Amino acid sequence: MTVRSPYADIDIPDVGLPEFLFSDVSDHADSVAVIDGPSGREMTFGELAHGVDRFAAALGERGLGKGDVIALFAPNNAYYPVVFHGGLAAGVAVSTINAMYTPDEVAFQLRDSGSKVLVTISAFLDRARAAVAEEGVVVSEIILIDAARDEASTPLPENALADLLTTTAERPSVTVTGDDVAALPYSSGTTGRAKGVVLTHRNLIANLLQVQTMGTHVSSGTKILAVLPFFHIYGMTCMMNQGIHARAAVVTMPKFELAEFLRIISEYRIDRVYVAPPIAVALAKHPMVEEYDIDCVDIVFSGAAALDAELGHAMGKRLNCTVLQGYGMTELSPVSHCMPDDRPDMDLSSIGVALPNVECKLVDPETGEEGPRGELWVKGPNVMREYLNNADATSSTLDSDGFLHTGDVATVTDEGVFYIVDRVKELIKYKGYQVPPAELEALLLTNDSIADAAVIGVKDADGEEIPKAFVVKQQGAQLSEDDVMSFVASRIAPHKKVRVVEFIDEIPKSGSGKILRKDLRARENAPA
Template identity: 35%
Template sequence: MATHAFRGIQRLNRVLDASIRTLNSTLRCASTSSQTRIVSGSNGERIFLSANDISYPETLLHEFVWNDIANYPDHIALECGIIGKKYTYAQAKDATNYIGRSLRNIGLKEGDMIALVAPNFPDTVLGLLGSLSGGLIVTTMNPYYTADEMSKQLLIANPKAIITSASIASITLAATRACLPPETPFIVIDDKTGSIPEGSIPFDDLITRGKSLSPVSTKATCDNIAILPFSSGTTGLPKGVMLTHRNLVSNIMMSQSCFGESFHPTTSTYQEKIPLIIPFFHIYGLSGVALSRLAFGAKMVSIPKFIPETFLDVMQKCKATSLFCVPPIILFLSASPLVKMQHLEHIHSITSGAAPLSKTDVDKLFNKFHIDSSTIRFRQGYGLTETSSVAFCEDGKKFSSIGKVVDGSKARLVNIETQQDIVTPGETGELWIKGPHIMKGYLNNEAATKATLTEDKWLKTGDIAYFDEDNDFFITDRMKELIKVKGFQVPPAELEALLRTHPDVDEAAVVGIPHAKCGEVPKAFIVASKGKKPTEDDIKNFLKGKVSDYKELKGGVTFINEIPKNASGKILRMKLKNEYQS
């Protein structure tokens, strides 16, 4: 389920949902501290409340992003770190309006789904906001998926149009033709890598045509679905996560309240400059970085793919002031001889997310360049696709912790067996979260929604955690079976289903094993078919080309006689990990 998008974001202070604001008579105060409030519910719930309440505007996401641009219309909003294409805030807002008009003009109707599958470019961000301005819903897709992987998401989301880029247009087109009607509009961003397929609509034409079209009005409210990213549940294959305008706007304000002091306000003479290296299709890159920082006037410099020299060149040229990253990037900065102090000289804030990061990892970076913690503030965040991005924030003091619940929300820790709330520090249970940032549910999957959301809208994260004496939370394990490779989620069931199609494979189980650079990598356990003797290379090569690079079996392959399962047939992955340490 949850894309553990560990995130960091922004500033301000306000409040959220009426249930937190009023906390009516069903709750009685149990204790109070300067950072966490704890209340008891009428049924014995022990509820951790955020340090601060927040408020957020009842508005649509795209309107929220552009709300304050009158204060900085000529500042750069989006710039491509590769080819230098850029938009000011005024130009970006106008462009999104034109895009929305053109999309409706080519036949899309309010509430239709549009698939956005492109690397990080300024036009990728404009494509999303422009689609929203036209009253459409956007499903974001991994641009490095294979055609087969893309097809699976397209079949579930059933988009009425596609926006992609020239570099991956052929793969995206193959997926589109395989499962969508032939008349589906196919829109291509010119990323200067080659020509676009015949019959495609150039993305720039949406902006040009839209200038002469009438403005679009929509009936959408803040409770309408805005985006449909995909995430896996505690088990099984990816599902469409329905996130509303309210979910996303509230979460931006929630994280702004927690992280905002790490950023300086935009003025006539100052602007935060942030390399957008976190993939935009990922909720962290989309809401946790791009939209949240655009809403407060930052300059976003997009990088379509992590290439060390390119990343460092962009950091230096744009004089990056803040950095959002994942643990492998922190490890790269601390270990690579390519990284010099000149790349970090303007940085005052680093936020890490998507996977845990230890204190020693941060210390290596700070010690390498003799950085004082008062010079560069380091923060971590924890979140899920289902929480619209940020759910917990850590203030740079306990790097092994996820910190405290994000402002304007609440959390519980529930014993898995008894379903009773845990009251003792150090005792583990499943982390539950509630607030206006919690998803509406999974698209066309009522069973998965009911298994994840309680009737009173508590989100069961599938993460095992405990809290300490300071009410800081720590994740110890995942009930979910997702493998986290460089922050990206790999559902074991997806790889197992593919492996079972190998003619020499009878059964397969996949687990994640620790990896120094990637966090985790997939490892397969194979029961060979009777009379067959496949090799490790046979199995590894079978997956190549069928899945993205990060899903390949870099953890190796072990052949065993039987896959351990429980009475109901569920694979005992922890037993596999424990018995076959590699």
């Protein structure tokens, strides 16, 4: 049973992303494109387009073009889109690196992607230098977005972005088509070590047009808060690129700090906020929220991980705003399903409906039969081309019919509304029964004494897999392990009960807000 989007298909132009975004930018040259949230510095669309043009010219001067890759290792800042789109305008692909990576992790991505230039900030220089010094890395130059740097002796040239943007060279004459590689973010997919996700210009343009159909409230008058990282595809597409496409103002934050987050919303009168569930928890529960005037917020859109409906409704009521949820993966550029702006009545437990041009199947992982419940398979113009240099991972994720196997278990209603039940790889099997961690985590977060929680399967003394909860207490809360287990046991079927509890200071999560279960498993298996 194939389920198609309820929306009509849209045409995807065969052009490069910079041409798609900047061809008519002169009509909005004086409008604000990007605001650096901490400092308030503004960049207009005219200045942004000029910076893109000059960075492309600087790369051309260095002999870089089609077939080459540059890496961008930085937190959100006003010059991130200059570097990203300048690279694409020169014909190169841009590999965005997680700002929290260690030197070894940075080196792996540089080596695997074949990046020839690394763009970063001075605060990351120690890690950047250590990474480029590793064997097999072919980076020949480090470019600093900010001017500050020390005078240490370095094996590679280190140049300031500001200097590159003063070049008088001609922008390289390069024809970029929709089939050319644009972005190389890294993702673990459904399992395993991070892999380079090959996203074409067509993939990214398609997803912008698909999202535009659903995001009817995003316009030139919108102010989008970009606190989730641009190096992650959620931030890259839904915040940075959607803002440019809609001619909206994007206000950047380098990292999430609740007080600064609330200050920026209040001061800049942000009306559209994209979050991951951990931020939703803070907005729904933290007393600090009451100290700021944030009634300007119209829509909070949650993605990157499942948002509990009760938590979402509590946040919406507290902020007097509409809360929406969507679903995606890096491999989907990233959005495949979401709740449209004009459907606030849609069940917040759902991920909404498939976007235009998207068709889906739900396939039983064990029998291979299609039905109303199963692993979600997605096909559309936003589906990645492949995993870089990894044919085996590609073939196990992307089938010959073009369907991407997400690794997430879903159900669908007769009206085409999808619900994520859990992940194929993360289901806990307790005495033959399936126990979804996401369901237990959502339940735990309804406890006012719990600030955050994660659940994994662990082995008991008999070798039976049982659910274990890692719990972060609310500040000042009095809560015992028995309290947590009793709370869950009184609200859920017996086979789903939490049977072990460990209190920790923080749940490990990726920059996009996903629980790093592998880190919890590593903690569990570490020697005493």
